[in-house]
Amino acid sequence: MRLNTLKPAPGSKHRAKRVGRGIGCTWGKTCGKGHKGQKARTGGGSPPGFEGGQMPLQRRLPKFGFTSLKSLKREEVRLSDLTKLKTTEVDMAALHAAGLVRGNTKYVKVIFDKAIDKAITLKGIKITQGAKKALESAGGKLA
Numbered sequence: 001m002r003l004n005t006l007k008p009a010p011g012s013k014h015r016a017k018r019v020g021r022g023i024g025c026t027w028g029k030t031c032g033k034g035h036k037g038q039k040a041r042t043g044g045g046s047p048p049g050f051e052g053g054q055m056p057l058q059r060r061l062p063k064f065g066f067t068s069l070k071s072l073k074r075e076e077v078r079l080s081d082l083t084k085l086k087t088t089e090v091d092m093a094a095l096h097a098a099g100l101v102r103g104n105t106k107y108v109k110v111i112f113d114k115a116i117d118k119a120i121t122l123k124g125i126k127i128t129q130g131a132k133k134a135l136e137s138a139g140g141k142l143a
Contacts, residue, residue, distance in 0.1 A: 073106045078113045079131045082120050089143075091123040110135075 019031035033040040049056045077100050082090055085098050092108065095101045101108055110122065112130035119139035127135065127142065135141075 072104060074109070075101045075105045075107075076109050076111050077101065079110055079116055079134060080113050082110065083116050083118045085120075088119060089121045089123060090125065092125070095125075116140075 017027065018025075019027040020029070022028045030040065038044045038046075046052075049058055051057070077095065081100055085094060085100075087094055092101075092105075095108060096103065096105075107126070109126040109128065110131045111128050112134055115134050116138045120135060121141055121143050122135070123143045132142070
C-alpha cells in the first residue's frame with residue numbers, strides 16, 4: 001500500500017447535486033428550497049443550539065462542576081495505607097499527622113483493598129464490612 005494509491009471505498013463518495021440548472025432537471029429555479037424565507041437564502045438557517053428564542057439548553061445548564069460540601073469533610077482511607085503508619089492505634093489525629101487525610105476532614109471510612117498482617121486498633125473511624133473482616137483476621141479491633 002502506498003500513499004499515492006489510497007482512495008475512498010467504492011460508493012462512499014457521491015457527486016454533488018447540481019441545482020439551479022433550469023426547469024428540465026427538477027432542481028431548477030428555487031433549487032428545492034421553496035419560496036423565500038430565511039432557509040431559502042444564502043447562509044440562511046438558525047445557528048446550532050438555537051431554540052426559537054427560548055433559553056437554549058446550553059445556557060440553562062451550569063457551566064462548572066458542583067462540589068458537595070459534605071464531600072469536602074469526608075474521606076476514604078485504604079486498609080493497606082494504615083499498615084504504613086508507625087502506631088498501632090489509629091485515630092483522626094494519627095491520620096492527619098501521617099498526611100493520609102486533609103486538614104478539614106471530619107469523617108473517615110476505611111475501605112478494603114487487600115489483606116493486612118499488622119494488628120491495628122481503630123478509634124472513632126468507620127470501616128466497611130470487608131475491611132472489618134480483614135482487620136479482625138489480622139488481630140486488629142475497633143475501639
